[in-house]
Amino acid sequence: MSATRSDRPLVAASAPDRLGSEGWRRLRRIVGNWQGLTGLILVLLFFASALFAPVLAPYDPNALDIPARLSGPSWLHFAGTDQLGRDTFSRVLHGGRIALYVAAIGVSTSLAIGLLLGMLAGYGARWLDGLLLLLFDVIRSFPTIVIALAAVALLGPSLNLVLTIIIVTSIPSYARLVRTSTMALRNTEFIIAERSLGVGLGRILWRHILPNVVGPMFILAAMDVPVVVTVEAGLSFLGLGVLPPTASWGSILNEGYLLIRQTPWPIIAGGIPLILATLGFTFLGEALRDILDPRLGQRR
């Protein structure tokens, strides 16, 4: 073993190095592209503000200051206050934590389950495909709100219930996308070549199908983040999710909507982070897709 290594000092020495430089090269490609860079900065900002909200927030998000209610932006309150005099900036920061929680867990879980079910439907037996499609169609045929109302009526309102509903209702869109791309791949020559080697189902799905279908999923996931955040907001508005006085971007927007005749600031303060997070995830998603596909990388 050591003898063969010393025969090939070049290969042995450069192999780990090459792996490292590969990672750096990818990162540099994200940063080098303006979209990727903007996306990365926005997403990092989102994460940082959510994680460090207790440190960054100048006030307790739930502290009432009735005399200062409905004030505009000032040095005391960067984004003004709401009808109870709570500091909107602090509430936005804390609301970001809920948004992050829902977005991160909701999107990643539904992405993972959707990928698995989609690949099974696309590659597996016909009956399995039919069964899974039926399941997806049943889920999609109910409006999210109706499912949510039914679930809350049975189990009582909670954030985790909202999260579960979000996951269940967004699995079908991931799974359907993966299923279509998997079906297009299953009869390609390279998959038949793998089968002729005796490669088993798991390895074909994991190593040969997954890397080829995952690219578009990043885009879908990135665009799903704002949807998930607004669904949570909507459910919270109906009293099905986050309960007052907990701050979430959705609840800030909803309260701001009721106050739109008095002051525009809560809507602006609640809307801007939502827009920035959406943009950030979309840009990053597109940059990631390009970088993960070696063929796209070559063309640039």
Next chain:
Amino acid sequence: MTALLQIRNLDVTFDTARGQVKALRGVSFDVPRGKIVGVVGESGSGKSTVIWAITRLLSANGRIAGGEIRFDGRNLLALTEDEMRAFRGQQASIVFQDPMTSQIPVKSYLQQMLDILYRRKDRRAEKIGHGVAMLRRVGIPDPDQRINQFPHQFSGGMRQRAGIAMALLMNPQLLIADEPTTALDVTMEAQIIHLLRKLQAELQTTILLVSHNLGLIAELCDEIVVMYAGEVMERGDIRSVFARPAHPYTQALIECDPARILERSRRLPTIRGDLQDLPAAPAGCVFASRCPHAFDRCWSEKPAAHVLSDGHDARCHLLDASGVGRGKPPLAAHAGTPSATTNPGSPTRSADPLISVRDLCVSLPGPGGLKALLPGRSAPMIDVLLDVNLDLHVGETLGLVGESGSGKTTLGRTILGLVRARSGSVKLRGRELIGLSEGQFRPLRGNMAMMFQDPIGSLSPRQSVRSLVLEPFDVHRPPGIDRDAMADKLADMVNLPRDLLSRYPHQLSGGQARRVGVARALALEPDLIIADEPTAGLDVSVQGEVLNLMCRLQVEHSLSYLIISHNLPVVRHVSDRLAIMYLGRIVEQGDCEAIFRQPAHPYTEALVKGIPRPDPEQRRILVSIEGEVPSVARRPSGCEFHTRCPYAQDRCRRELPGETVLADGRHVRCHFPLMD
């Protein structure tokens, strides 16, 4: 009279991420009126770029950097975009390589033709009449009905005929044909050659034919232009170029064509090295790095065109009057050819075959339409393979030949258990394979490997070459494998540079990807390799290299090959025995040389005689068979070949011939074999 098309010092550059690539450098040639000029070259030689430059259809990053294109005395480069649009289709039109993708699938031929004829002021009825006449002219039966059909209702050969008809519709002065037969089967190719020749004689059209296929060029053209890496190497009268090729590249190209070599040899000539991607023009001759005669001057100085005594010219320093290498013996790259006529891997044929196929039938569900979706009904089954009998012995190479749709790929996949058989048996060393579950089959897969048709497309695109060649070990897990050493060993075995191991499939050339496929197939040291079109998509020079590699490995590892191909000249050089398939049946099977010497089945005869040879002195009236391969869904009655057979008699139409064994041990399915 001046030539119809004159190209002078044409330079084309492409702006790419890696800087400017000069795709054409100083290309000059003429296309005289009423002649057929062939442009030949391997992939990357810039032959297609010439077409796109003439028609100003270069991709967006390409631009004509210099030179002149004159058509009928007019400078095409000075025309405005509108004038150019009038030029295209009216004065010059193109026949494309792939008739499937170059015709509009949602428009009938009539609509497509009316679109072309929009410039004419004729009445609609006249235009339709014109279209019908043109379809009749290219040999489409019932043109007045078929003009209302859509491209998918035409078969491949018919579609290409319709493509030619549409290109000729405006009666252009120049017809540009881009690889017009590459997507077609052998018998179709012969028919299209025949058609182009006939049309050219009738209409006196000038044709610019671009192809990598020397045989096609030799059969059709009056003049030839040989291109390499964006430059013209040699040009002139077809006969003098083929008889006395002056440039080493032309010599090598002609020598590499397997159709040229009539005696069987186990080693095919090759051109060493690869066509390099040239970002900048080298100071010297572009071919120097691959040329066996290259000397100092070739690296430093660009050769000028030398006019030879017979009037054709070539760009090579060897031809210089003071030249060092004048009169050098022709290329020696095929050294060892004569000695190789004896088969080095001569199989000591054991009595027990390695693979034995008996009465194998395979049916696949056909398109059932809406009814098939109803419960209780299933799509009609289509017989893809019928009563196939085949033996393959240890160390032997069996060539399986047939046109597309003959079931040859299905046969290969059925042997490997990738397609389910309806009945019959496949035995590996006496062990029945039909009916095994995938779990029972898996241990046997180490023993049998397959090489797939598309060299790049059969490699998983997101895996590095290293993990691709090591994958068989991950699946079958033989003990005691040093992965690093094994990857290097496999790369060395197939002459793949080791630094390519870290690349991805799309970064490889066709020949390199093919070698990765060979390495994967050989990784577990199997006894049998089923190679599906091993040379498809490869240039002639690389083709020889891959076949030589396969032959060498056969001797070293005592492999048996089942080589599936439609390319008879290639199969001939590597096979011990041949099996010819037609519509899912093997119609003739026997010793390779004997079959080539005297085919017994009329279909085999048509295939053997339909090969275009790269020899302009021997243009044959092709005894091509008429018509096209029928669909397996609608098998003709009796002998399935009778619809195309020139010798068919009543008995053939009624009665299916059984398998008869001829005196020399050949198996034939024909009532009236051509030899007794």
